[in-house]
Each structure stands twice: as C-alpha cells, then as structure tokens.
Amino acid sequence: DAAAIAQFGTFLEMTQPEIFEAVQDDALLSASFWVNIALAGLSILLFVYMGRNVKDPRAQLIFVATLMVPLVSISSYTGLVSGLTISFLEMPAGHALAGEEVLTMWGRYLTWALSTPMILLALGLLAGSNATDLFTILVADISMCVTGLAAALTVSSHGLRWFWYFISCMFFLVVLYVLLVKWPEDAKANGTAEIFNTLKILTVAMWLGYPIFWALGAEGIAVLDVAITSWAYSGLDIVAKYIFAFLLLNWVAKNESVIADMPSVGVDRSGAS
C-alpha cells in the first residue's frame, strides 16, 4: 500500500537514478569503475584465446576458475557504475563522519565473496592442495568478505563496525596461513614452486592493501575520500586480478604437462597415525 511504499522510499533515502547521477557527476569515481569494466572485458577475450588449446582437465579447471575472476569483475563494476550496489548510509555516533550520508560501495564486498574464492581455487590447484586445506581457505575467504560487507553496512553502532572488521581480519589470517605455510610445501612437492611463489607474493602483497584502505577510507577513519579509496581498490584489483590471472594462465598454458602429472584433490591421510 501507499504508506508502506512511502516508508520504503525513506528507508532507501536516495533512488537508484539519483545515485547513478551522483556517480556520473564525480568523474574520478566513475573512471575508477569504467577502467575496470574495460580491463575485465579485454581480459575475458584474452584468457579465452589463451586457453583455446588446453586439454588437461585440471589445467582446464584452472582456466575456468581464473576466467571467472574478470567475469565476476565486469558484473561487479557494472553494478557499481549503475548505482545498483551503492548506497548512501548515515554513519553512527563515534565515526569520523557521524551523521553524514556516506557513499558506500557495498557491491564490492559482496562480489569479492564470488571472485576471491576463484583466485584461491586456481592457486590451490596450481599448488596441488589437499581437499582439507582447499575447503578451509575457501570458507575462511568467503567469511572474510561477508563479514567485511557486514562491517560496511552496520550503521547502528560504531564499535560493532570495527568488531565486524576484526572478525573479518581473523578469517584473513586463516587465508594467509594456508597461502604462506601450507601451500608452498605442496607446490614444492609438485614441481610448481617457482610460479606458485611468484603468485603467492603478488597475492599477499595486494590483498593486504584491501583491509588497509578499508580502514583509511570513508568506511573506517575517513582520512581518504571516497573517490581515492575507490581508485585504491580499483588499482589493487588490476594487479590482484588481471595481472595475476595473466601470469597464472600464461604459465599453465605453457606447462600443461606439469599440471597433468599432479595428484588429484583429495584428503591426504599419510600423516595420520
């Protein structure tokens, strides 16, 4: 009924066309989206071409998982640029921008829950992970993204925003543990140590930037404005996704036989008593 619609309208504060207009008016902000839409599109075409002759099923799976990264990315940035996945949220007391309506790009955190597991799946297959470590890292990673989303969307309490952030960081530690401690051993045993270590360093270095920019940006202590924070994420994305994916797929296409000789993903009981 009309009353309910009116109430819903006030709840949403700004309509999608108004948010779209606000984004278009900020040239720096909208460029941070369009650049990634263009790069994701080019990456999709390039990766399909690079994978055209790959025959081994495990190498194909690495290709499909990696191809999902720019596919999710183009969808994510289309959501942002259209205003669909952006909201203006009033920050709670205690926040640096308390009482102000802050542009929140919550679509980013949501779509990370879809793109980052694909990056990790590809890395785990490259290292020769067992099923336990693979499941652990994927669950921790998705939990990290969803609790990061919760941190950004919580407007009832400043303390609880940071509590969500802390929970997300704990999940991130699990991701880092598997990446830095478990998988390097597997990669060494399976003959993929060199490329794995390059990609591991690139991934860890880029991924550390995300929580740092979250904390410095409008969502956190607000020393960086929204457009700068958006460019920081967009820049990290370019290296963590497209450059990462190119290096990985280029290696896999040239070394398919190494991948074909790796053990299949399973539960390793050799260390059990």
Ligand code: RET
């Ligand atoms: C948040 C905030 C809460 C604390 C932590 C975070 C980590 C985010 C990361 C994101 C990586 C994203 C990538 C996207 C590419 O598609 C959610 C910012 C720890 C590590 C690589």
